[in-house]
Amino acid sequence: MARLVYAAIASLDGYVEDERGEFGWAAPDEEVHAFVNDLERPIGTYLYGRRMYETMAYWETAGAGEDQRAVSRDYTQIWRAADKIVYSRTLQVPSSARTRIERDFDPAAVRALKESSSRDISIGGAELAGAAMAAGLVDECHLFLNPIVVGGGKRALPEGVRVQLELLDEHRFRSGVVHLRYRLRD
Numbered sequence: 001m002a003r004l005v006y007a008a009i010a011s012l013d014g015y016v017e018d019e020r021g022e023f024g025w026a027a028p029d030e031e032v033h034a035f036v037n038d039l040e041r042p043i044g045t046y047l048y049g050r051r052m053y054e055t056m057a058y059w060e061t062a063g064a065g066e067d068q069r070a071v072s073r074d075y076t077q078i079w080r081a082a083d084k085i086v087y088s089r090t091l092q093v094p095s096s097a098r099t100r101i102e103r104d105f106d107p108a109a110v111r112a113l114k115e116s117s118s119r120d121i122s123i124g125g126a127e128l129a130g131a132a133m134a135a136g137l138v139d140e141c142h143l144f145l146n147p148i149v150v151g152g153g154k155r156a157l158p159e160g161v162r163v164q165l166e167l168l169d170e171h172r173f174r175s176g177v178v179h180l181r182y183r184l185r186d
Contacts, residue, residue, distance in 0.1 A: 001112035002117035004047075004110070006129040007039065007142035010156035011149060017127050018150040025148050029175050032144065033071040039142060040078045044119025047110070047132075050088035052125030053099075061098035087128060130158025141165065146174035160173050 004171075012017050017023045023103070028036060030056075048056060060078040063069075084099040087176040091101055105128060114121060123129045123138065132138050143156065165182040172178055 002044070002114045003120045003139040004123055004137050004139045005039075005043070005115055005120055005142065005160040006123050006132070006138050006155040007036070007144070008126065008129070009146065011153075012116045012145050012147060013151065014151045014156050015150050015153040016148060016156045017154040019152045021153070025147055025150065028142075028144070028177070029173075030069060032073050032175065032177050032179075033069075033075065033167040034091050035171065035179065036144070036175070037071060037074050037078060040075070043078070043082050043122045044117055044122045045083040045085060045113065046079075047121060047123045047128065048084060048086050049125035049128040050086060050091050052086070052128070053084065053091070054095075056124065057095045058143070082122075084162045087097075098165050105131055107132070107137060109137075126154055126156055126158070128183045130161060133158055133163055133184070136186070137165075140168070141182045141184060143180045145180065 006053050006171050008016050009028065011025070016026070018025070045055070056079065062076070080097070082098065084094070084096060086094060086099060087100050087105045088101055094101060110132065123132050129138065164185040166185055167180065167182040168183050171180065
């Protein structure tokens with residue numbers, strides 16, 4: 001059975017975007033990006049909301065050139081090799097290969113996907129991940145906390161959802177970013 005993993009790069013005060021919808025402050029340096037790449041290697045399927053998918057679709061056409069950093073070229077290969085499921089009522093056609101669109105998030109379908117998958121599944125986008133947490137589907141949560149306070153915006157973790165966590169691992173980076181890996185408990 002595959003694990004469903006939520007990973008987010010957030011500010012220290014818990015936001016993935018600031019109040020203007022910007023997240024440039026979260027761009028990982030080479031050390032953090034290489035660490036993320038290693039976490040993403042076991043992923044066979046990405047689950048995205050429309051906005052997160054549109055952000056991540058960058059990797060379909062960019063990041064592979066020799067002028068790109070090695071960590072970017074590596075991530076491009078990881079991302080392109082995985083299947084993608086995008087939950088959107090407005091997106092008509094995907095802009096990447098190996099991608100299908102679902103109109104509604106169906107917890108039972110995600111549960112069935114977990115049971116039938118031999119590789120782990122990643123869920124991206126705070127709102128979609130929040131729905132999956134509320135449905136009891138998320139197995140692990142990886143938070144990359146950046147040494148910045150943005151004061152508001154889109155929260156990395158859902159409001160109104162109570163989940164017990166067990167710390168599995170932590171890692172500090174030279175840039176001041178801290179990675180926290182949690183298992184979600186019933």
